[in-house]
Amino acid sequence: MPASPSSSAQAARARVARRLRDLRADAGISGSELAARAGWTHPKTSRLENARTPPTPADIRAWCAACGADEEADDLIVASRDAESQYVEWRRRVRTGLKTLQESYLPLFQRTELFRIYSTTMVPGLLQTDGYLRSLLGGITDFREIPNDVEAAVAARLERSRIIHQPGHRFALLIEESVLHHQLGDSDAMAAQLGHLLTAGAIPSVSLGVIPAATRERGHWPMETFHVYDDSLVSVELLSARVTVTEPSEIALYIRAFERLRTMAVYGADARALVVKALDALG
The missing domain is CATH 3.30.870 (Endonuclease; Chain A)
Incomplete structure (x- = not known):
């Protein structure tokens, strides 16, 4: 999806990315370790954390599982879908x-x-x-x-x-x-x-x-x-x-x-x- 010209959409994406980053920090694991647990490359972790790539529902569930925070997944998926709907x-x-x-x-x-x-x-x-x-x-x-x-x-x-x-x-x-x-x-x-x-x-x-x-x-x-x-x-x-x-x-x-x-x-x-x-x- 192309970058949105709307700062509202970008801000919504950034909030989701910041929450993912906070979950990783709370779990006390590095970006490389999260990538290994989730089964993807470290650059992908960086792209997700910095809101350069919008996460899929599967990405969010894998991220939360890697951080031991499965209960956070549903709310984050809803927030991510809302962010992406701002630029249609x-x-x-x-x-x-x-x-x-x-x-x-x-x-x-x-x-x-x-x-x-x-x-x-x-x-x-x-x-x-x-x-x-x-x-x-x-x-x-x-x-x-x-x-x-x-x-x-x-x-x-x-x-x-x-x-x-x-x-x-x-x-x-x-x-x-x-x-x-x-x-x-x-x-x-x-x-x-x-x-x-x-x-x-x-x-x-x-x-x-x-x-x-x-x-x-x-x-x-x-x-x-x-x-x-x-x-x-x-x-x-x-x-x-x-x-x-x-x-x-x-x-x-x-x-x-x-x-x-x-x-x-x-x-x-x-x-x-x-x-x-x-x-x-x-x-």
């Missing part, structure tokens, strides 16, 4: 198609009360319409050369989006004005998508802000698209992977960035004017 390669998540990926987010969505979403490239998934979504998922399917289950994936995504009408959830959504001009699908599909945005403000649980292209008070470098779920998790989608941020200090950084971005956005009639401008540009 897309090719693994979508190898059977996109429908399963859409459905996998349901538990997270159901337990989240406040969604904060900032998008630089496209309409947030919760507000995507049928034609827009079909073009998006079709393009992803072609690019990644994965099984084509676009129709089922579209249905699953639209079903998932019904959460915006369920009580107990609030949605603060921010998009750049350029999103309104980034056409996905034909003109009719894009017009339908923009038309839906015009009515999004009427949904009681939704706050939709648009950051005008002419905004000068940015004071920061361009940011990636990100999703904040309550104050407990941030998801950042890269071309090759989805990075999950769980370190409190990093989550706070994203929330701070989101709050700053909110002050740059326009809402209500001013936001609708920008949507209408994009509709007019479609001809």
